[in-house]
Amino acid sequence: MPSIAEHERPASLHDALEALERASNTPAKQRSVKVSSIVDVVCRHAFDVGLDQDALRTVVQITSVKTELDQTSVTTLIKNLYPAQRVPSDAVVTIVGALGQGKGKPSPGSQNGFVKWLITVHEIMEDPSILSRLYGVLFGLLDSISIRTSLCHLLSLITLRKHVKPFRIEQLLELARGLGNEPALQGLLRVYKDYYPEIILGSTSASRNSFPPAPDIEWRSRILAIQERATAAEEPGFETRNGFKVARTGRKRVKTSAIPDVHTFHANETSVTLEGIDNVEDFVEKLEVFEVPGQMVSFLTDPLLQKFVELSGSPIITKRIQLWLSMCLEDQYNAIKEDSVDWRYFSDILDGLLKHAQYTKKLLPIVQTFLKEYLLVWDGVQNVDIILNLLSYLPIHPFADARVTYLQPLERCILPHGLQACERLIEFYASLFRQWSNQASPQPSHSSSSLAHPDQRALHDLATHVSILSSSLLLSLSSGSSSATSMVSTILTFYEQLSTISTPHHIPIVLPPISLIYLLTMEPSTTTFARVAGIIANYRHAFSAHPAPIQIYYPEKMTSSFNTALRDLYHLLWMSKALIAEPPKSVGLYCAPELSNALHTYLTQADREYNIRTAFNISNNPLLASISLAAWVAIENEEIEKEGYDPDAITRHAGPVSQRKLEMLKAAGGVNVDWDAYRVRVLKWMEERGLAGPKEFMFAASNQLKAKYGGEL
Template sequence: MPSVVEDQPALQDALKLLHNASRTPAKQRTVKVSSVVDVICRHAFEHGLEADSLRDIVQLVCVKTNLDQTTVTTLVKNLYPAQRLPADVVVTIVGALGQGKGKPSSSTQDSLVKWLAICHEILQDPNVLTRLYGVLFSMLDMISIRTSLCHLLSLITRRKHVKPFRIQQILELSRGLANEPALQGLLRVFKDYYPDIILGSASLSRKSFAPLPDAEWRTRIATIQNASTAVDDTLQDRHNGFKVLRKGPKRAEASAIPDVHTYHATEASVTLEGIDNVESFVEKIDRIEPPGQMISFLTDPLLQKYVELRPSPITTTRIDLWLATCLEELFETERLGTGDPQYLRDIFAGLLKYAQCTKELHPIAASFLRSYLPIWNGQENVDAILSLLTYVPVGSFQAAYLNFLQPVEQALASRGPSAYEAILNLYTGLLQQWASSAKSQSAGRKPVDVTVFEELTEHVSTLSMSLLLSIPVGHCPSLISSIICFNEILASISEPHIVPITLPPTHLIYLLALHASTTTLSRTCGIIASYKRAFDAHPTPVKNYYPAAVTDSLNWCLRDMYYMLWISRGLEAVEEKTKGLYCDPTLRSALSQYLRGIDRDYSIGSAGNLSNNPWLASLSASAWRAMEDAEIEREGYDRSTIRYHPGPVSQKSLDVHRKNGGVDVDWDGPNGYKVFVMKWMAERGLAGTRDLMFTTVKDLKGKV
């Protein structure tokens, strides 16, 4: 596919041809206009239109020309801006509306208004349409564009636009036009800002409000603009949370949580609806009048900032009263089985947005969950409920387990492995939140009881070992990954004097290390390495902070993995040094005899090293081939005569290979085979074994 730069000359040529054709009668043209339009539309769809190209096309369609209506309509429908829409383009379009000798056709004007309604979210200057509000409103008497114009006005109307004379004009138009749907929709928007408006009995229809932008169009615009270097944020984040969130009239009516609206305000009032950017919010925050229903703060980012930055007892009381009443009624309906699933879904979504914003669970929401979870069926709103529970305040684990976590486990237990995966992810999120909360505690507040981390780890470890011993080998890899994720977080969150280093049981580590997966082995080694680094960075002496049982446990893990992977003494138990991965000495002896019976060079000790480990052998062989080829290339050996190592690689086989005319490679050392294999695997996403050995082997420390 040619680049934008390569296509640009073709686009410019096409635009020149189109301008010439627009001034030439159809019968006198020497160029087929449809072919020219195809070139322009194809470029617009694939790459978007730069500001100058967009400006050229808009200026062309905004005047009366010799181009036929089909051509003009096609051009308007394919106006895909590559960046935000410049203000002068908007002014040009608005200037083309209305009656006049040089104005475009009514059909073109309607298409342009619809295009503005779709593009109003990607304006370079969000206030340009606000400044042109009076001009647009004055054109409501034009039948041909009235519906589209009402839709556009509904989207850009703010309190300052709602004037008595405009209300009167819309009411007169509405009565004279038998309650036209689009006018009724605009009146509804006006009524949100001026509740005293008395509406007729006319019902609303789908034509009353602006239709949602075509999904394909929005996707294409997002793709084009995300690929453009001139765009540094997405459409959704354009206001960075400094503008009132609007769900749209239809969705707002159906939602359990209302949109932000400030009632009984005057023209001099300062309201949240009138805020468009951070500068305006900061300038007017002391004069902003609170909205009618404070509960909107659950979902509205601007109101959340207002409540956080201007706290008051009245605001808190209003929110608490609404939440308490709402959640009490919700619990009763759910207990009786008469609840509305959509209403419940909206409430949970709102509570979750609040928790994500404040990083805490609202006390009233916590009380509701404490009552609701015992009657929960474990099927509805699973993601929202589990996400909410990650914000349970840090305190006593037993209290949190009895009140929140145990009911969830009981509700989900019957759903199989996927449910336990969700439970483990819940505990992982809870661990992260509790650690973050403990680290952010101010000096004047009571420190977090560190035993909460030990109790949480003990519970999750027991659950994890039960699952590992229950599921068949090779099944549920995502569940195994969830177990490892929890332990990866656990190994990395410690902070001296605040969050303790908490080790899982060695049985769990060994079960993971022996699991039938290369990735699992690597990640498990990475966990052990993280614990080693945590203790290395801890204030000394460590024995003053942790009992010997804790450090002994880690040392057993370090030596056992070192024995297995590095020095070919796998499963060897040495008193007070290693546990041999809890392999019974009698079993190890029997396995060793069996292997030597097959081949005298075989041994159980070397069965788990880098070259022979079932989960690493194929990777080690590939790494050796890469190392051997690099050595041949570096030394300039003749590939047709050099002797290649047949594998598997061992210290003895390398010595023999060197004597028989093969490459000269060491077994140990910073440039040896073992180090190369670990680095080779790390480059391919398996860095755990490298990290473990480079933090354990004395000669390799600090050389990662």
């Protein structure tokens, strides 16, 4: 008889669960189907897509009592309890009820597996408080030898101050005295001691096994993938916190962490502490009566304590934080100068400062003072990402001051470390510009200049500095090399941000130098060319959206320079006038007339229909020629089908396409395609393949073209 696994795949989970229930009540010798086959179907489904709440309940109910199933099958099922949704509370209650001694209880191995499973999924339960409400039941099971270690780990994770009662402290101390140095029990006792150090005297030994084990990496990755697919963005991820519960690091290193968890020392049973909060309602209701935690430095990494510090506004709390940070950072600075720093500890401190900056969107004054001095001794390598991220939260102030105090020392540290470090520097400036933009104060609408306010001047000067740095870096690289390509992409990302962020009377329009635009335009990359065209289009839209007349807000030199770049790129792509200077309106991409003439002579000698004027248009540009040809083939085939021509008999055009050749093609019996319609179709064809810049540029540069063909696109 074929097994159920040979005919039923994970889609038939319902039938498999029904078969599993029947098998659990049927002695092995009386079964007609192998249990292993049924278990295989359930486990395959669980691994692939997870178990929904009903399926999870069914498997838990079957495995949480003594049945006719063999231990191997039960163990396999417990190890494959992958929930596709939040774990229902009734399933948790069923599991807790299955623990301990008693007739009908599952085996000790199964019970231990259940407790380990609760440890793994305790953060994705439907009711986060369910284990807290079952705390008394779980604590009463500590005399069960087979599950004591796992149970201590679970209790260490869910213990809150309200759970730490005198009678439980007494029971733990008695167990500890009777069992000696049992690691998991000592770990739970340490949690209790953190809440009441004045009651639990003496030291509790700590070892690696004292702390709850980290969930299996493979299991965690699998459950994350299952839940993300099953619940899309509606359900929080595996480690999501609601922000209104004190963070616990869980498995800690034996070595003391630089930033401790939140603990309120010298509290009694009537004290109101942050550790007892697990929802926003409790936090708001008790905000005015909280006992202040013992080590306020925990606010660097704990979301709940950060909220408390921000909302309390207590001068004493602020002074405590400043005092600790000033002493700590001064010690670290002196240790670095003496080459005796503990880099792991220092990294923890910096990471905590960064988390705080990311939460508040600003740097503490003491951190600014520290960074000012640290940059003078920094090697540009240690903790480079954290340092750059911290500096990106510098408050906006005159660029000249920021440059002398922070940016010049930073560049001296970063630039000697190669191109990758230089790219990080450009990315840092992009982040800094974004932060300063958020901090900049709006100007009055009647202001006569876009740079009248110091904040707008600081933004302009910062962007100008990045332009100079970008030009210098580009000129130092070999065009087309892999390193140049990566650097160009980083620079373009900065200008894509810069070209779209401007707001009248708030964020000024800051143009890159025209020479930098032309350098980027001539890069041997289709993607780069398309991105440059898109950036110019963005600037054109920014000027169009600005209140008129534009000359009131921006100097004529700036607008004239932009118009020159706009016209040169338009000539290059659309008008077949590439590299032809027509001062003062266009400069031909700064190509010297002698060079332009020499190139023209060379091209006409190679092909009399080819010349310098047409060499860069949409059909002949070496970056776009293959794309244009592919687009033309598609256009030609569509026209043939539309007009009902014979594909084998009609005259076809081999390309490159030009206005004159389209007229000749029509006269020779080929398709009839308008020159402008062809070029617009090429722009659309490029946009569909991720190269939207040329189309955006042309429609921004030519209102007539947009009016005629905009509806088609």
